[in-house]
Amino acid sequence: MTAELPGYAHVYSGKVRDLYAPLEGDVVRDDRVLLVASDRISAYDFVLDSVIPDKGKVLTQLSLWWFEQLADLVPNHVISTDVPDEVAGRAVLVERLEMVPVECVARGYLTGGGLADYQRTGVVSGVTLPAGLVDGSKLPEPIFTPSTKAPVGEHDEPISYEQVVAEIGEPTAARVRDLTVAILERGNRIATERGIILADTKVEFGTRTDGTLVLADEVLTPDSSRFWPASSYEPGRAQPSYDKQFVRDWLTSAESGWDKNSGEAPPALPEAVIEQTRAKYIEAYEALTGRTFA
CATH class of the missing domain: 3.30.470.20 (ATP-grasp fold, B domain)
Incomplete structure (x- = not known):
């Protein structure tokens, strides 16, 4: 389910990201896009029903940190981190590219x-x-x-x-x-x-x-x-x-009861797996950046 964002039109959703185009009146701008990282998680080519809290914020903030570390190698697409409150911390306004x-x-x-x-x-x-x-x-x-x-x-x-x-x-x-x-x-x-x-x-x-x-x-x-x-x-x-x-370990365990070759969607994740996964993402962010995840 994508959020309704005032001043933006939803244009696309991928496995974990949602894209919105800024509006000028009723006109959709074609030169920039709001890139929103959701808390969805995918595994074995399926988007799971379960979400990982704060995952979108971790990935967005970590990417922004890395863009700074790589700025002398290649330009990046970030225009601004001034985004709607509904997606603060997990969205960036970026250039629309080919x-x-x-x-x-x-x-x-x-x-x-x-x-x-x-x-x-x-x-x-x-x-x-x-x-x-x-x-x-x-x-x-x-x-x-x-x-x-x-x-x-x-x-x-x-x-x-x-x-x-x-x-x-x-x-x-x-x-x-x-x-x-x-x-x-x-x-x-x-x-x-x-x-x-x-x-x-x-x-x-x-x-x-x-x-x-x-x-x-x-x-x-x-x-x-x-x-x-x-x-x-x-x-x-x-x-x-x-x-x-x-997530992968649990999905392929006997406890999940799911066969990754069955073609059927995976089951919902247990709370313990969700919490462990969230903690691991935050641990990666903090270890790499030296910052405390807020």
């Missing part, structure tokens, strides 16, 4: 879908990796592993850099590749100082009318990235992480 139609992913460590592809073929998104890597292995150098942008409810599919070039052209492809890897490297340098490993991240880019490439959506949050506590890092197994791990 979005790059590719999921831009960089990996510094091997895990998740990249690990599954590697175990099957030795290759991740067209990049051949050394033999003998295990879950959690640090890669010799960060790699760009793009994927398709699938509609809500469908899976993103890995694609090669050559396919990205075919989709958006060599100059833009090279720029998003280099920026995605640079964002991962900068993020990891900052996170490491705080005892956290940034294993991989997904970022979104858009272009202005003059062709300038701009960092958009969210950046380096627990929803778009894998953050691991460095103190417990141990290659060869799944790592504890600052994200919706509690």
Whole structure:
């Protein structure tokens, strides 16, 4: 259920974000958009019925902090944090951009879908990796592993850099590749100082009318990235992480009674899982920024 916001028209809802366009009288502005992060949570390509309190605020505030840390690398889409009271703290007014139609992913460590592809073929998104890597292995150098942008409810599919070039052209492809890897490297340098490993991240880019490439959506949050506590890092197994791990673990447990391959929607989350997940998001925010979440 989306909120009614005076002075704005609702234009789109994704898995966790709602977009509103500012109104000037009855005219909808087409040059900017209000990006609202809800408390919805998704897992296994489903948006769950349960919400995680304060999740939208955590992701918004963390993204704003990271935009500041990355400002010298790439411009971002933020215009203002002066937003309606109903969505204060979890919304930003941003530029309306022509979005790059590719999921831009960089990996510094091997895990998740990249690990599954590697175990099957030795290759991740067209990049051949050394033999003998295990879950959690640090890669010799960060790699760009793009994927398709699938509609809500469908899976993103890995694609090669050559396919990205075919989709958006060599100059833009090279720029998003280099920026995605640079964002991962900068993020990891900052996170490491705080005892956290940034294993991989997904970022979104858009272009202005003059062709300038701009960092958009969210950046380096627990929803778009894998953050691991460095103190417990141990290659060869799944790592504890600052994200919706509690949600995934419960959904695939016998207690939930849900089969992720059934095609049926997942059940509601128990209060304990909701609270643990909220606490983990806040812990990530505070550990990375050094600020207390209010």
